[in-house]
Amino acid sequence: MLKVVTWNVNSINVRLERVLAFLDRWKPDILMLQELKCPEEKFPFEAIRQAGYESAVLGQKTYNGVAIISKGPLEEIQLGMDPFYEDVAARVIRGKMGGITFLCCYVPNGQEVGSEKFQYKLNWFQGLQKLVESYRVNEEPIILGGDFNIAPEDRDVHDPKSWEGKILCSKVERDHFSNLLALGLSDVFRIHHEEGGMFSWWDYRSFGFQRNHGLRIDFVLASDFLAKLCTHASIDREERKGERPSDHAPMIAEFNLPIK
């Protein structure tokens, strides 16, 4: 059984105790993290090692930052999307384990449709698409996890009317996302859940979580043939409760595969 998780922790140092407790509770093989908000030299490698995990980290001061936490050593670690997109921000890290490629990404937010940051988001996403195209997705197992900052369908949005055409929900962003899936990837959560109201992010403000004012923007995407082996997919809402939660909850996926 292969268990893979993606989680935007919104600061690894604030969330460290939660991450360690999560590793103990779920015992994932792979945990992809986004928004570390710390440079590599301040990443808590040792605490995570003592929990029995290795860390591959692309850090950045203040903003962004991604990591892949793994039970076994990750091989062929690569930072960023070069040569498909040259980004000053720390948003992509990838590596292999047991013959499977794991790609962890933190897609830019985009701020507002039509803004400069929105254009950056679209350009960045096309770079991601080119990176994915460089793999033989339909023949080799690839698992892409992360915060995509796109709610692909209205059922992924708590109030589709008020979000219509807005950032994270605009047609052009949704088209980009479906183009990515069309390369041969499946959103494994939707294999196991058809209903709306299932979110991975809730606004900190105005009791967003208590009112379930959320969006589903965090995904585990897998090669279609691999997705057929997905036996479980869920969002751990418990992690959005209690003292000082991230505004995102972890997304968990299990595959009926031996892991070396």
Added chain:
DNA sequence: ATGGCTAGCCCGGCTAGA
């Protein structure tokens, strides 16, 4: 139309997130 919370930065009010 705006702010609402949270985190980081370097110490009070910004930027950024989504």
